[in-house]
Amino acid sequence: xxSATQTSKLQFLxxxxxxxxxxxxxxxxxxxxxxxxxxxxxxxxxxxxxxxIRNEIDDFLGPNETNSSRKSALSIFKLTRKLLFVFHIxxxxxxxxxxxxxxxxxxxxxxxxxVWYVSLALSKELTMLWIKQVKDLLWLCxxxxxxxxxDMMQDTKHIxxxxxxxxTFTDTSTWxxxxxxxxxxxxxxxxxxxxxxxxxxxxxxYTVLQLLLTNGLARSKPSLSKGTLTAIFSLxxxxxxxxxxxxxxxxxFLLHIMSVPALVTHLSxxxxxxxxMVHSQELLLKFILFLSREEQCSDICVCLEGSHSxxxxxxxxxxxxxxxxxLEEETNHFVSVLTxxxxxxxxxxxxKES
Numbered sequence: 001x002x003s004a005t006q007t008s009k010l011q012f013l014x015x016x017x018x019x020x021x022x023x024x025x026x027x028x029x030x031x032x033x034x035x036x037x038x039x040x041x042x043x044x045x046x047x048x049x050x051x052x053i054r055n056e057i058d059d060f061l062g063p064n065e066t067n068s069s070r071k072s073a074l075s076i077f078k079l080t081r082k083l084l085f086v087f088h089i090x091x092x093x094x095x096x097x098x099x100x101x102x103x104x105x106x107x108x109x110x111x112x113x114x115v116w117y118v119s120l121a122l123s124k125e126l127t128m129l130w131i132k133q134v135k136d137l138l139w140l141c142x143x144x145x146x147x148x149x150x151d152m153m154q155d156t157k158h159i160x161x162x163x164x165x166x167x168t169f170t171d172t173s174t175w176x177x178x179x180x181x182x183x184x185x186x187x188x189x190x191x192x193x194x195x196x197x198x199x200x201x202x203x204x205x206y207t208v209l210q211l212l213l214t215n216g217l218a219r220s221k222p223s224l225s226k227g228t229l230t231a232i233f234s235l236x237x238x239x240x241x242x243x244x245x246x247x248x249x250x251x252x253f254l255l256h257i258m259s260v261p262a263l264v265t266h267l268s269x270x271x272x273x274x275x276x277m278v279h280s281q282e283l284l285l286k287f288i289l290f291l292s293r294e295e296q297c298s299d300i301c302v303c304l305e306g307s308h309s310x311x312x313x314x315x316x317x318x319x320x321x322x323x324x325x326x327l328e329e330e331t332n333h334f335v336s337v338l339t340x341x342x343x344x345x346x347x348x349x350x351x352k353e354s
Contacts, residue, residue: 050086054095057083061098073117076106077130084136089144096140097158100165103137107168107176116177118169121192122185131192134169135199141165142200142208150216151223159212163231170197170238194242201239201249206256209236213260226271233257233267233274241281250290254300258287259308264318275322284323285330287316292333294340301344306352313341 060071060079076099083092083099109115120130141162148155148162172178172189197205209232216224224232236257243249257263267274278284291297301309320327320334327334 053082053086054092057095057099061095061102070109070115071102071106072114073106073119074114076103076117077120077126077133080133080137084133084140087140093144096144097161100137100141100161104161104164104168107174110176113177116175118175118189119177121189122177131195135196138166138169138196138200139203142203142205145212146208148212150212150228151219156225156228159228160231163228163235166200166235167231169193170200170235190242197239197242201252205239206236206252210256210260213257213263217263217266218261222266222270224266224270229266230271230274233271234277237277237281245286247290247296250286251296251300254287254290254312255303258315259304259312260315261311262314262318264315264322268318268322278319279323282326284316284319284326287319288326288330288333288337291337291340297337297340298344301341301348306345306348309341309345309348313338313345 057079060075080099080103083095086092087096103117106115106117113119120126123130145159145162148159150156150159168174170193172186172193175189178186178189212232213224216222216228222229236253240246240249240253264275267278291300300312304312316334316337
């Protein structure tokens with residue numbers, strides 16, 4: 001009798017335990033189902049939102065940008081925020097191109113301050129948001145430039161477009177809002193441009209320009225047009241000038257721009273105007289004085305390694321050939337720089353052979 005009671009008790013406990021496990025499993029399945037439903041609903045909701053935003057952007061921009069100059073700067077600003085929110089490089093590359101054309105068209109409008117996209121920089125409520133938007137927009141343009149090939153016809157227009165955006169919003173010289181009475185605001189606007197360029201530099205802007213120059217110039221026949229090469233070189237020089245030729249910016253310029261094979265030769269033959277800029281800014285003198293410091297020269301050579309150090313060396317020699325006056329005045333420093341760089345190349349080759 002005792003044994004039967006014990007068995008019955010054990011069976012009761014087992015059935016109770018099984019019931020608890022069943023209820024626990026049921027609750028876990030319910031929670032899992034709720035979670036899955038929430039994820040699916042969130043995904044569908046996000047897809048619907050993205051689709052609605054993209055449709056709104058397409059409606060705003062239309063099939064072409066012929067009338068985009070009539071759109072207000074504020075409406076362009078609001079639309080740009082939406083595009084930046086949903087932006088996916090594969091889906092929205094063409095939309096970004098249309099938006100850039102829309103913005104550039106707004107900057108070309110005559111005597112229409114409310115249309116000029118840059119006019120929002122003067123709004124107390126929108127200044128900071130506008131600056132951030134321009135930074136994000138220009139960095140997107142920069143990232144797309146890394147993917148474009150100058151030797152491919154279908155990419156040429158996109159390269160020109162994105163470079164125009166960068167040229168337009170990193171310098172105030174073409175901003176119509178600063179004409180006449182607006183001239184008093186130019187120093188403040190120049191400061192904004194310097195801020196934007198600083199942001200781009202931190203993101204790796206010089207690497208983008210280096211890649212574009214190398215793809216377009218390091219070939220049997222250069223694929224960069226005069227206008228494109230002028231834009232790239234101007235963009236590379238602007239941060240250096242804005243920073244008053246600081247060591248940090250000179251270093252970046254030497255590492256990423258002056259190390260492009262035969263850059264000076266291409267500049268002197270394709271865009272002599274850029275060489276005039278080089279001479280007026282006394283770049284060779286600044287390069288020599290910078291590299292004449294042993295630690296700076298060593299740092300540059302180590303970062304570039306052998307082949308690119310030779311490219312930099314070749315550009316410096318070509319630049320010196322075109323700047324006789326500077327060469328005469330700084331012969332000793334220049335020879336010291338060449339000697340140091342050649343010594344590094346010799347050590348580099350010896351290390352590779354060993």
